[in-house]
Amino acid sequence: QKEVEQDPGPLSVPEGAIVSLNCTYSNSAFQYFMWYRQYSRKGPELLMYTYSSGNKEDGRFTAQVDKSSKYISLFIRDSQPSDSATYLCAMTTSTTDSWGKLQFGAGTQVVVTP
Amino acid sequence: NAGVTQTPKFQVLKTGQSMTLQCAQDMNHNSMYWYRQDPGMGLRLIYYSASEGTTDKGEVPNGYNVSRLNKREFSLRLESAAPSQTSVYFCASSTGGGNGELFFGEGSRLTVL
Numbered sequence: 001q002k003e004v005e006q007d008p009g010p011l012s013v014p015e016g017a018i019v020s021l022n023c024t025y026s027n028s029a030f031q032y033f034m035w036y037r038q039y040s041r042k043g044p045e046l047l048m049y050t051y052s053s054g055n056k057e058d059g060r061f062t063a064q065v066d067k068s069s070k071y072i073s074l075f076i077r078d079s080q081p082s083d084s085a086t087y088l089c090a091m092t093t094s095t096t097d098s099w100g101k102l103q104f105g106a107g108t109q110v111v112v113t114p
Numbered sequence: 115n116a117g118v119t120q121t122p123k124f125q126v127l128k129t130g131q132s133m134t135l136q137c138a139q140d141m142n143h144n145s146m147y148w149y150r151q152d153p154g155m156g157l158r159l160i161y162y163s164a165s166e167g168t169t170d171k172g173e174v175p176n177g178y179n180v181s182r183l184n185k186r187e188f189s190l191r192l193e194s195a196a197p198s199q200t201s202v203y204f205c206a207s208s209t210g211g212g213n214g215e216l217f218f219g220e221g222s223r224l225t226v227l
Contacts, residue, residue, distance in 0.1 A: 002156075004156070006156070008154065041220070041221070042220055042221075043118070043204055043206075043218030043219050043220050043221055044157070044204075044216075044218050045218070046215045046216070049215070088156065088157070090157075100145050100147050100162060100164075100206070100208050100210070100216055101147075101159055101162060101172065102157070102159070102216070104156035104157040104158070105156050106154050106155060106156040107156060
């Protein structure tokens with residue numbers, strides 16, 4: 001069983017809708033939680049970063065972490081066609097030498113239709 | 115600003131052939147990484163270099179070797195390619211601190227026949 005589970009989609013939504021993405025994980029040692037966005041044939045780029053539990057908002061994007069349930073979410077409000085991409089959750093433990101040794105979910109493909 | 119540059123972008127090999135993927139970063143980052151991305155599997159860490167002069171195995175190191183040539187460059191070598199190594203390979207770099215961000219290259223698409 002993989003440490004990080006993520007539904008691969010595709011998730012198709014109309015422009016302006018809220019996109020809801022989530023991941024579950026099994027390792028309770030994970031402390032840092034990230035969402036990366038990957039456009040087709042490009043490398044991933046960091047979208048959001050959260051430490052431990054709680055919410056973080058950045059413009060149209062909100063990341064939530066519930067460590068008690070081992071569940072993280074990403075919400076995209078007022079979705080745009082330019083948001084069409086694959087969204088990857090990633091996480092790591094708190095030790096310094098673990099930094100960059102991320103456990104990724106499989107990624108969810110999102111398609112926002114005009 | 116180039117960021118992380120990978121070469122080649124595409125490569126087709128026959129089983130048993132060897133090749134080296136090159137990676138260079140111009141952000142003065144201490145740490146560099148090689149990941150592979152396969153459908154349904156997400157990104158998996160092959161090897162990493164926390165700082166110049168050090169390398170360590172990641173989750174899936176078998177069949178690969180790496181060299182941290184200097185602070186800028188980190189290469190990945192396949193000594194005897196196998197069809198199971200057909201994948202998209204990503205090089206990434208970071209400052210090494212806990213700030214959450216890996217900077218990825220655009221990927222190298224390798225097919226082993």
